[in-house]
Amino acid sequence: MTRATGSPADKDDCDLSKLEAFSGLSQPLVAELEKICRPMTYPAETTLIGMGETPEYFGYVRRGILRMQRVHLDGTGQIVGLVAEGDVFGPLFEGISEVAIESVTEVSILNFRRGPFEALMSRSVELEQFMLQKLMIDLDRTRDWMLVLLNRKVTERLAGFLVVLCIRYANVDHLVRWDDGRLEIRVPISRCDLASLLGTRVESVSRAFSALAKRGIIHSKTPYLVEVRDVRKLLEEAGGEITSAVTGLRI
Amino acid sequence: MTRATGSPADKDDCDLSKLEAFSGLSQPLVAELEKICRPMTYPAETTLIGMGETPEYFGYVRRGILRMQRVHLDGTGQIVGLVAEGDVFGPLFEGISEVAIESVTEVSILNFRRGPFEALMSRSVELEQFMLQKLMIDLDRTRDWMLVLLNRKVTERLAGFLVVLCIRYANVDHLVRWDDGRLEIRVPISRCDLASLLGTRVESVSRAFSALAKRGIIHSKTPYLVEVRDVRKLLEEAGGEITSAVTGLRI
DNA sequence: AAGACGCATTGACAGTTATCAACTGACTTC
DNA sequence: GAAGTCAGTTGATAACTGTCAATGCGTCTT
Numbered sequence: 101m102t103r104a105t106g107s108p109a110d111k112d113d114c115d116l117s118k119l120e121a122f123s124g125l126s127q128p129l130v131a132e133l134e135k136i137c138r139p140m141t142y143p144a145e146t147t148l149i150g151m152g153e154t155p156e157y158f159g160y161v162r163r164g165i166l167r168m169q170r171v172h173l174d175g176t177g178q179i180v181g182l183v184a185e186g187d188v189f190g191p192l193f194e195g196i197s198e199v200a201i202e203s204v205t206e207v208s209i210l211n212f213r214r215g216p217f218e219a220l221m222s223r224s225v226e227l228e229q230f231m232l233q234k235l236m237i238d239l240d241r242t243r244d245w246m247l248v249l250l251n252r253k254v255t256e257r258l259a260g261f262l263v264v265l266c267i268r269y270a271n272v273d274h275l276v277r278w279d280d281g282r283l284e285i286r287v288p289i290s291r292c293d294l295a296s297l298l299g300t301r302v303e304s305v306s307r308a309f310s311a312l313a314k315r316g317i318i319h320s321k322t323p324y325l326v327e328v329r330d331v332r333k334l335l336e337e338a339g340g341e342i343t344s345a346v347t348g349l350r351i
Numbered sequence: 352m353t354r355a356t357g358s359p360a361d362k363d364d365c366d367l368s369k370l371e372a373f374s375g376l377s378q379p380l381v382a383e384l385e386k387i388c389r390p391m392t393y394p395a396e397t398t399l400i401g402m403g404e405t406p407e408y409f410g411y412v413r414r415g416i417l418r419m420q421r422v423h424l425d426g427t428g429q430i431v432g433l434v435a436e437g438d439v440f441g442p443l444f445e446g447i448s449e450v451a452i453e454s455v456t457e458v459s460i461l462n463f464r465r466g467p468f469e470a471l472m473s474r475s476v477e478l479e480q481f482m483l484q485k486l487m488i489d490l491d492r493t494r495d496w497m498l499v500l501l502n503r504k505v506t507e508r509l510a511g512f513l514v515v516l517c518i519r520y521a522n523v524d525h526l527v528r529w530d531d532g533r534l535e536i537r538v539p540i541s542r543c544d545l546a547s548l549l550g551t552r553v554e555s556v557s558r559a560f561s562a563l564a565k566r567g568i569i570h571s572k573t574p575y576l577v578e579v580r581d582v583r584k585l586l587e588e589a590g591g592e593i594t595s596a597v598t599g600l601r602i
Numbered sequence: 603a604a605g606a607c608g609c610a611t612t613g614a615c616a617g618t619t620a621t622c623a624a625c626t627g628a629c630t631t632c
Numbered sequence: 633g634a635a636g637t638c639a640g641t642t643g644a645t646a647a648c649t650g651t652c653a654a655t656g657c658g659t660c661t662t
Binding site for chain 3: 503541542543553554556557558560561574
């Protein structure tokens with residue numbers, strides 16, 4: 101894990117109007133936001149924001165996968181969530197970050213400098229309401245994820261993870277793809293990270309994949325590419341209680 | 352479980368200035384809030400807000416304990432959090448509630464009617480920022496609670512619950528009390544509810560209490576009154592990773 | 603006072619997961 | 633190309649949890 105050494109993305113300008121997360125905002129506000137945002141890229145396995153830090157920006161993910169992680173004193177870490185395309189990350193206001201934000205893959209983000217962003221927020225009721233809405237969605241999603249974690253069996257939590265992935269990133273083509281009636285999911289993280297996210301061990305995750313495959317629910321083409329063969333059974337296994345149909349932030 | 356049949360609290364007026372949750376707000380705003388709030392009381396085991404409902408108010412708890420619960424189709428429920436003295440509950444804006452809010456004990460709340468409250472929020476940047484802050488704290492706390500749930504052993508999750516209780520309600524005397532060097536915790540819910548909250552079964556919760564007692568960490572005076580005899584070991588057992596020192600909302 | 607009831611606890615056993623170990627396959631390095 | 637490395641998988645056993653059953657202990661009812 102290397103420290104944050106991002107580089108400004110080439111001429112890739114900030115065209116917020118095309119991004120779904122910012123649709124619904126008025127034209128003038130979008131223009132203001134575009135002024136204070138900088139596109140950046142980071143290599144895989146990089147710490148963008150350390151735990152306990154007060155980052156100088158607020159991020160929006162254009163491409164790639166990041167993980168939120170609680171890092172312990174002994175160096176071990178506990179993953180508490182993923183951040184993917186279309187999600188935002190970083191604390192609002194000048195709060196310290198309760199979690200580390202680390203890139204899993206190479207990532208391309210939009211970087212909103214904290215000072216100007218907060219100044220804009222205090223001027224613009226629209227932006228403030230926008231952030232309030234985002235936070236509420238985030239809270240609902242975190243509660244949804246809690247429901248997944250409350251499942252006792254690892255196969256159930258894994259099924260829940262796959263379902264959440266489908267719901268959250270249904271529109272992100274390279275993560276979830278409907279191919280002539282078949283559903284393909286790209287698992288964006290390693291088995292090791294997945295074990296941490298699900299509160300179990302690598303071996304159990306592996307066995308859970310095998311168990312779901314044996315029951316004809318999924319088929320692992322590669323460890324990172326899963327085909328769902330029985331969506332109904334997958335939903336049943338997940339507990340069928342993932343209801344927040346909202347779209348846009350974190351798992 | 353009976354349906355919401357609250358009754359207006361007698362002459363108990365709304366003196367917000369005394370309540371910690373509203374300290375930090377300007378005098379005029381407090382005055383405005385006092386105008387639109389109504390004190391109410393509900394008996395134990397009552398549904399204040401059903402799942403999927405759009406409640407007509409936003410609540411602040413003055414006294415008593417409530418639970419947030421995801422109710423399934425088959426009638427079973429999954430508790431996702433507690434709401435206690437000083438906490439607020441209910442969705443902002445006219446959103447449907449993703450969880451049911453049910454009283455555990457008799458409760459006394461302040462009821463802010465949604466219409467006037469939202470009107471006030473759109474007029475007052477101060478109130479909007481206040482709510483934003485509350486939401487962020489809530490989100491951090493939910494992530495903290497997730498960390499507790501990610502513990503594999505029930506004794507660890509139970510220890511985490513007790514620690515969270517101490518941190519969150521350190522100032523609520525009848526829940527957490529330091530008596531001449533001894534720490535006493537009032538467990539505010541039944542073993543059955545606690546099992547649901549911790550994602551396990553009643554019997555396992557019972558065994559976890561016994562196990563912690565056997566190791567000299569706690570001593571159950573009654574099922575609802577626990578004395579902590581070794582705070583350090585309790586913190587270790589909890590994973591020692593509950594860091595959000597913020598105060599005021601939900602577990 | 604006796605019985606009924608709800609809640610908490612404990613015991614016995616089956617089911618699930620953690621742990622340690624071995625093995626496979628893809629990729630790197632020399 | 634052979635050896636080494638790493639992520640993923642599978643196997644065997646110990647540790648833990650779920651389930652069913654029985655018991656203790658209060659409160660409420662009659």
